[in-house]
Amino acid sequence: MPTTERPAAPAQPAVQLTLRLNGREATFAVEPDVTLLDLLRERAGLTGSKKGCDRGQCGACTVLVNGRRTLSCLALALAHAGDAITTIEGLAAGSELHPVQAAFVEHDAFQCGFCTPGQILSAVGAIAEGHARTGDEIREAMSGNLCRCGAYPNIVAAIAAVQRAR
Amino acid sequence: MSTVIEAVAVSRAVGQPLDRIDGHAKVTGAARYAADAPIAAPLHAAIVQSTIPCGRIAAIDESAARNLAGVVEVLTYRNAPRVPVLSFDFTTPVTEELAPLQSDAIAYDGQHVAVVIAETFEAARAGATLLRIGYERREAEVSLDTARTIEHPEQWFGDDAQPRRGDPERAYNAAAVRVDATYTTPEETHNPLEPSVTVAEWRDGELTVYDATQWVRGTRAVLAKSFELDEEKVRVISPFLGGGFGCKGFFWPHPLIAAMAAKVTNRPVKLVLTREQMFTSCGYRSETRQRVRIGASREGRLQAILHDVLAESSRVGMFVESAGAVTTMLYDVSNIAVTHRIARLDVPTPTAMRAPGKAPGTYALGSALDELAYACGLDPLDVLRRNDAAVDRSSGLPFSSKQLLACYERGAEAFGWSARPKAPRAWREGGELVGWGVATATYPALRSPAQARVTLSTDGLVDVASATHDLGTGMYTILAQIAADELGVDPRAIRVRIGDSSFPVAPVAGGSMSSASVGPAVQDAARRAYHEAVAIATSSGESALHGLPERDVEARDGALRSKADPSRAVTYADLVRLGGSGAIEALGSAAPGDEDERLSFYSFGAQFVEVRFDEELARLRVSRALGVFDCGRILNPKTARSQMIGGIVWGIGMAMLEETVRDPRYGAVVTNNLADYHVPVNADVPDIDVLFVEEPDLAFNSLGARGVGEIGITGVAAAIANAVYHATGVRVRDLPIVPEKLLGAGPAAG
Ligand code: FES
Ligand code: FES
Numbered sequence: 001m002p003t004t005e006r007p008a009a010p011a012q013p014a015v016q017l018t019l020r021l022n023g024r025e026a027t028f029a030v031e032p033d034v035t036l037l038d039l040l041r042e043r044a045g046l047t048g049s050k051k052g053c054d055r056g057q058c059g060a061c062t063v064l065v066n067g068r069r070t071l072s073c074l075a076l077a078l079a080h081a082g083d084a085i086t087t088i089e090g091l092a093a094g095s096e097l098h099p100v101q102a103a104f105v106e107h108d109a110f111q112c113g114f115c116t117p118g119q120i121l122s123a124v125g126a127i128a129e130g131h132a133r134t135g136d137e138i139r140e141a142m143s144g145n146l147c148r149c150g151a152y153p154n155i156v157a158a159i160a161a162v163q164r165a166r
Numbered sequence: 167m168s169t170v171i172e173a174v175a176v177s178r179a180v181g182q183p184l185d186r187i188d189g190h191a192k193v194t195g196a197a198r199y200a201a202d203a204p205i206a207a208p209l210h211a212a213i214v215q216s217t218i219p220c221g222r223i224a225a226i227d228e229s230a231a232r233n234l235a236g237v238v239e240v241l242t243y244r245n246a247p248r249v250p251v252l253s254f255d256f257t258t259p260v261t262e263e264l265a266p267l268q269s270d271a272i273a274y275d276g277q278h279v280a281v282v283i284a285e286t287f288e289a290a291r292a293g294a295t296l297l298r299i300g301y302e303r304r305e306a307e308v309s310l311d312t313a314r315t316i317e318h319p320e321q322w323f324g325d326d327a328q329p330r331r332g333d334p335e336r337a338y339n340a341a342a343v344r345v346d347a348t349y350t351t352p353e354e355t356h357n358p359l360e361p362s363v364t365v366a367e368w369r370d371g372e373l374t375v376y377d378a379t380q381w382v383r384g385t386r387a388v389l390a391k392s393f394e395l396d397e398e399k400v401r402v403i404s405p406f407l408g409g410g411f412g413c414k415g416f417f418w419p420h421p422l423i424a425a426m427a428a429k430v431t432n433r434p435v436k437l438v439l440t441r442e443q444m445f446t447s448c449g450y451r452s453e454t455r456q457r458v459r460i461g462a463s464r465e466g467r468l469q470a471i472l473h474d475v476l477a478e479s480s481r482v483g484m485f486v487e488s489a490g491a492v493t494t495m496l497y498d499v500s501n502i503a504v505t506h507r508i509a510r511l512d513v514p515t516p517t518a519m520r521a522p523g524k525a526p527g528t529y530a531l532g533s534a535l536d537e538l539a540y541a542c543g544l545d546p547l548d549v550l551r552r553n554d555a556a557v558d559r560s561s562g563l564p565f566s567s568k569q570l571l572a573c574y575e576r577g578a579e580a581f582g583w584s585a586r587p588k589a590p591r592a593w594r595e596g597g598e599l600v601g602w603g604v605a606t607a608t609y610p611a612l613r614s615p616a617q618a619r620v621t622l623s624t625d626g627l628v629d630v631a632s633a634t635h636d637l638g639t640g641m642y643t644i645l646a647q648i649a650a651d652e653l654g655v656d657p658r659a660i661r662v663r664i665g666d667s668s669f670p671v672a673p674v675a676g677g678s679m680s681s682a683s684v685g686p687a688v689q690d691a692a693r694r695a696y697h698e699a700v701a702i703a704t705s706s707g708e709s710a711l712h713g714l715p716e717r718d719v720e721a722r723d724g725a726l727r728s729k730a731d732p733s734r735a736v737t738y739a740d741l742v743r744l745g746g747s748g749a750i751e752a753l754g755s756a757a758p759g760d761e762d763e764r765l766s767f768y769s770f771g772a773q774f775v776e777v778r779f780d781e782e783l784a785r786l787r788v789s790r791a792l793g794v795f796d797c798g799r800i801l802n803p804k805t806a807r808s809q810m811i812g813g814i815v816w817g818i819g820m821a822m823l824e825e826t827v828r829d830p831r832y833g834a835v836v837t838n839n840l841a842d843y844h845v846p847v848n849a850d851v852p853d854i855d856v857l858f859v860e861e862p863d864l865a866f867n868s869l870g871a872r873g874v875g876e877i878g879i880t881g882v883a884a885a886i887a888n889a890v891y892h893a894t895g896v897r898v899r900d901l902p903i904v905p906e907k908l909l910g911a912g913p914a915a916g
Contacts, residue, residue: 033288042287047202048195050408052359053441057840060359088195097193105189108808111638113192114359114408120193135853143847146840148359148409149638150815151808152851 017081021046022090030077037061037072040087048088048117052146059145062118062125063087069125088117091124099162100124107158111149119145123159132163179647179657180869183804187662188406188642197406201438203365203376209238211427211437212290213420214280215446216272218301219308219833220512223270223279225300231282234296236289239431242280243267247426249392254483258391259384259416259674261449261515264482265392266419267426272301273482274514275308275834276446278419283427283435306512308833310453310478313509322486322506329494329560332501337470341461345537349458349530351883351901353826354451355835356519357845360408361441362448364424367434372399377421380410381674382633382667388417389425404665407637411816412518413448414637415676420447445838449517450826452477452487456530461501466542466549470501473531479508483515488523492608493531494560495768497553502560513833518676520816521876524609525883529820532605532884533899536891545588546888547578547604550772558766566761566865569796570606570770573859577604577794580857581774591895598778600789601893605884607771607793611863611872612679615757617670620649620691622699622750626724626739628655630691631663634672634684638812639875640805644681645688647802648869652692653738654721670753678769678873681801683756686867691754696721698750699741706744710734756867765865769872771795773817775885779893784905788818788886792855795877798863799870806874810856813878819846820879821886822902 014029021044028043037054040046040063049072052060056074063072064086091098100123103109110116122145126132131141138159139152147155191197198204216223228240246267252260264271266278282293307313319327338344365376373393379385382402390397407414424437439447454477461470477487490504519525535553539546554571557564578584586602587593593600618632630649636642642662650657663669672684700719703711703726711719711728720729726741728734742750761767776790791814800806823844827837837843862870883901890908891897898907 031286031288033292038287041202046195047198050199050360051201051438052361052408053840055441055839057441058359088193092194097190101193104193105185108186108189108804110189110192111640111805111808111812112358112360112407112409113188113197113638114199116192117195139849139851143849146359146845146847148357148411148845149808150812150846150851152815152846152848153811153854154808155848156853 015078017078019080020084022087032076032078034077035073036075036077036080039077040072046087046089050114050117052114059122060115060118062122062145064121064125067128069122088120091120099165103158103162107154107161109154109158110151115145115147119147119155127163132159135160179650180801182647182802184643184647184657184802186640186643186805187646187657188636199360199406199408200365200376200378200404201363201436205365205367205434208365208434208436209283209285209431210287210290211281211283211424211435212294213278213423213437213439213443214282214294214297215443216275216277216279218272218303219275220306221272221302221304223272223299224302227298230296231293234289234293236285237282237293238285239283240280240297241267241427241430243269247429249422252388252391258388259381260388261416261418261517262482266423274446274480274512275832276514278423281423281427283431306833308511308513308828309830310455310476310509313511315510317508317510319486319506319508322488325491327486327488327506328504330503334470334472334501334503337501338459338461338472341469342464343462343538343541345460345534345541347458347534347537347899349456349533349899351454351526351529353453353828354519354820354824355445355826355843356411356413357444357840357843358409358411358413361439361444362414362418362420363438364421365434365436366424366428368428368432373425374401374403375421375425376403378407378414379404380407380415380635380637380676382665383671384674385417385421386667389421392422402667404635407635410637411520412522412676415518415674418448441840442838445826445835446514449515451519452479452485452516454487454489454526456489456526458530458534460534460538462538462542464542466538466544466552468497468499468553471499472503474505476507476509478511478513478516480513480515481510485516487516487526489527489530491523492527495555495558496531496606496608498555498559499553521609521879524880525820528605528607528880529883529887529901532881533887536603536888537897547574547583550574550604550606561766563764563766566765566767567798567861567863568770569859569861573770573772573794573796576857576859577772577774577792580855581792583774590892597782598780599893601777601889601891603775603885603888603892605773605881605888607773607795607877607881609678609769609877609880611682611767611769611866612677613758613867614673614679614683615755616672616683616687617753617755618684618687618691619670619751619753620695622695622738622742624739624742626737628653628660629663630660630688631669632672632684632687633667633669634664634680635675636664637675639680639809640802641680643805644685644801648685648688649692652689653696655724659724678875678877681871682867682873685801685869685871686756687754689868690756691752694752694754695750698752699726699738702741702745703736708744709736711736761865767866767872769795769797769877771877771881773881773885775889777886777889777893779908784909786822786903786905786908789852791852793878794857794859796859796861797874797877798861798866798872800858800860801869801871803858807856809874810878811854813876814854814882815846815851816879817882818850818886820901821883822904825902
């Protein structure tokens with residue numbers, strides 16, 4: 001193979017970005033190729049959101065953007081100026097777990113826990129969307145969140161319990 | 167660690183369905199996995215992999231990558247630090263005789279050939295795409311169909327890989343009923359949701375790595391040997407794992423590359439494999455081709471089984487997918503021949519994946535027994551019952567404990583088996599064909615030497631430490647329960663620390679042996695701490711229990727108490743103060759003895775499955791599943807049930823979805839992402855019932871517990887295939903059972 005001199009890719013200048021992150025304003029200097037997930041994990045210190053595939057296929061990176069569940073690995077950070085982002089770290093009210101978090105513990109709705117932040121935020125979103133009224137609806141609405149440990153029956157039980165208590 | 171566990175109003179914690187003590191950390195995002203390591207401002211590394219299956223690197227052009235803003239270094243075989251090539255043994259568990267970045271040789275597609283190290287993840291990723299690598303390709307063999315190098319391993323992990331007894335050919339030929347069928351299973355990839363990751367940091371000649379590993383001690387040993395360091399100078403930390411299932415058990419090259427990168431740059435380095443790279447970088451389950459011949463009487467009594475297995479391994483590492491291993495012991499049959507042949511191909515090395523050997527093996531054998539039942543006109547469950555082995559026929563030893571018949575019985579009753587129509591394709595409901603299938607589950611009970619430390623301190627904290635792991639298995643919780651019972655304290659008052667190579671030694675978290683190995687070590691350590699506390703309590707003049715004989719003292723409600731007068735008590739915190747040395751610390755250990763010379767140790771189970779097939783929509787689904795298991799004493803029914811559910815979900819994936827497809831010419835994995843490699847999603851999984859037939863196996867260890875990690879997947883694929891046959895009349899002998907295999911085939915009966 002002939003070796004060719006290639007021009008260096010131009011450095012991409014960082015841009016000022018302000019978000020509402022778990023209820024608080026936060027400002028970052030962000031290059032245009034930074035995803036929301038990498039911003040959260042590598043720059044905001046919020047490592048609760050997980051990277052399972054980095055291409056929108058697993059759901060581990062699910063966060064709430066203005067209340068809607070969103071795959072943060074497919075979202076460019078700069079596209080979310082001013083948006084309200086809720087991550088797993090921002091879900092509990094102080095030391096009190098969110099009902100979905102508490103139900104996940106009680107129903108053993110996880111094993112390794114790696115999919116869990118995404119599952120919980122997805123469940124909060126699905127309940128808010130009104131897509132968690134029956135077991136089959138929950139299964140359908142939660143099928144974008146893979147759980148390789150196979151905790152699915154317990155995830156359904158946990159969400160159904162929250163739904164019943166509402 | 168704080169927890170949200172409900173109070174348990176019982177004196178004994180073991181056996182209770184306690185919520186996970188690490189549950190709070192996992193639902194709040196506080197649990198730190200390797201990629202979340204608390205290392206400030208690491209460099210980021212991105213790996214580049216070979217795109218040919220066999221040959222050598224001819225040219226590397228790094229200029230564009232090096233010119234990219236943010237890129238700090240590029241390592242290839244030309245400039246990477248030299249490390250020795252190690253061979254596999256049980257202290258240095260390397261999977262390949264091929265140290266990374268040491269030469270231009272390419273042994274498989276997807277081999278690590280370079281690493282780009284940059285200030286940001288984005289720059290590393292972009293830099294990796296700018297590296298230009300030219301290759302000289304040589305002819306490769308990447309398929310079992312064209313394999314020319316076939317080996318016949320004599321042994322695998324201490325077991326005879328070509329076992330025989332009796333005169334199987336003669337007995338088979340003389341049998342009144344014969345089944346001869348070949349079953350194939352594809353390559354499968356573990357795909358834990360957490361990709362493999364290493365964060366490496368050097369300080370003063372010492373190496374610390376946060377690594378997603380199921381074996382901190384094994385990883386430490388390989389890193390120490392590679393860099394020619396004392397093991398004490400290497401620390402491997404893995405407190406939480408996002409699943410492993412075998413692909414994080416042995417040592418793969420990437421932690422070494424991360425450590426090299428950190429050494430060369432003199433900065434901490436974070437290396438996360440991409441999902442695509444997970445398909446070639448840390449093993450997979452080999453494809454298998456299994457011919458099973460069964461000779462039996464008309465009453466379905468087995469007379470001979472011949473089980474011939476062909477699987478693959480690489481040129482640089484040996485792994486035997488020992489699908490015939492349990493065929494020799496699972497049923498009562500006098501004539502057996504099992505063979506394992508391994509094709510050496512230009513592919514990555516396969517490895518242990520949940521229930522290695524047993525998962526594909528129980529599929530083939532469980533399917534063949536179902537075929538035998540139909541050939542004899544018998545109920546498949548009756549054939550299983552009729553051939554139950556009272557002793558392990560492979561060794562002649564009695565089983566330590568075996569409740570398989572009870573599993574069949576309880577399962578049949580709970581599932582409603584007696585209502586099953588006998589003929590295939592005879593049952594329709596609402597436009598769907600319905601079928602039920604059954605198969606046997608089994609997994610050997612293994613144990614390794616292990617140690618643990620229990621420390622009581624003046625603040626009342628009970629600390630348990632061991633270099634074991636929690637892959638989601640519930641180890642944190644189980645160890646707290648065990649220590650709690652020995653010390654008479656609430657399990658919530660116990661802090662468990664695991665996943666650190668500086669803690670007392672524990673084996674790889676694999677082979678379903680962690681609870682059975684580490685549990686007794688924790689029990690031993692807690693007992694020793696208890697006795698030390700009692701000695702202080704009865705001898706110290708300031709103790710309320712001074713002068714009492716040891717036998718009149720008991721541990722209850724967080725303190726030592728007089729049995730006669732429980733209000734006479736001293737807390738552990740006070741005893742530590744009275745002891746005067748700041749802490750009561752005890753190292754415990756446990757190891758198997760010679761019991762396996764007298765007894766055979768296995769777990770068993772029965773898998774029952776219902777499937778439904780809509781012919782018009784070509785939709786096949788599992789609509790019910792029930793597993794009944796005999797695993798000795800269940801330490802925590804809540805987490806054990808989750809393990810079994812997980813195993814059954816894996817069985818559904820194996821039976822109906824999962825297939826790693828390799829390009830047959832060049833060997834590249836073409837399904838190298840989670841859209842093309844299908845793991846079960848929530849909507850694929852029905853409600854799953856799990857029952858335990860509990861008989862404590864005290865001949866195995868002091869807790870009476872055998873493992874629960876892997877048996878759950880065994881037998882599931884056979885039960886599903888058998889249910890599919892019952893529903894549709896089509897026997898699928900090639901996994902996964904996707905609907906197109908049902909459509910073209912046409913019913914074989916019914
Ligand atoms: S990491 Fe975003 S979907 Fe997998
Ligand atoms: S709990 Fe492990 S992936 Fe869901």
